Amino acid sequence: MAAFVILLVLLVITAFVFTGIIALWVYRDAKERGDRGWMWVSIILLSSPILGGLLYLIARREERYPCRFCGWMINKTANYCEHCGKQFPVCEPGSGYLEDLPLNERKNDSKRRNRNRRFLMAMILSAVMMAASLVGLIVVAVNSGDADIGIDWNTGWVMMKTESTWDNVWTFRYNKASEGYHVDSRLKVENPQTQQLAVDLSFGEGQEMLMKISQQREDGQTIEQEVYLDSSSQTRYFDLDQFKDGKIKISIYNNGVSDVSGKVTVLDK
Ligand SMILES: [Zn+2]
Structure with missing residues (x-):
């Protein structure tokens, strides 16, 4: 139980960290591109970091930089300035496109690349930790207490x-069910x-219903008791001597009967 709680707390913390990293990256990236940072952060918080992050990447604005002639913010790939109309690149033969970019923009570019790399590392790290605590949580949940008493899936x-x-009182009622369908519960x-064990079980015309009482022992073996029950308005009692204190699992199987209702509990003799 303690491990479960610790893993759950860890999962919540790593999920927060993961969301925070993505929100921060999107905020800074959006701001740099002249987009509304807080709007994107809200979208991420409201949807999810993965969905919101993907939406941002799809809608992400092109990177902008100031025109070297008039300072108007223009798209990095633009070949003329929308404001002053100067053509880009205005380079002499032999000089690359990059030379049209102001020197400090080029510096910013490499800074941005480094920052993106750091963000990506942090994102991957927190995602891995989040996944690890989720897997741990599932493993602990499957292996702990209740869940280990013979998983018998209903199909x-x-x-x-x-x-x-x-x-500690289990009640159920259903109209119709397929053959072999079972209701299960665990009682202390x-x-x-x-x-x-006190069992009230009634159903419409039909066959008997099979009831299984089972308990897993510490050595991994399962103690199981099977009883066939017919419909009755009387409470029936079953000894539990062969079980030990703890939880027992009770399953009641449908065998073509309908209008089933039951109440099962543990009482003092
Ligand atoms: Zn310009």
């Missing part, structure tokens, strides 16, 4: 089902010698 269908497990047993 069938069910109609109009209501179900709840509250205060404090003293298997003095307590028993």
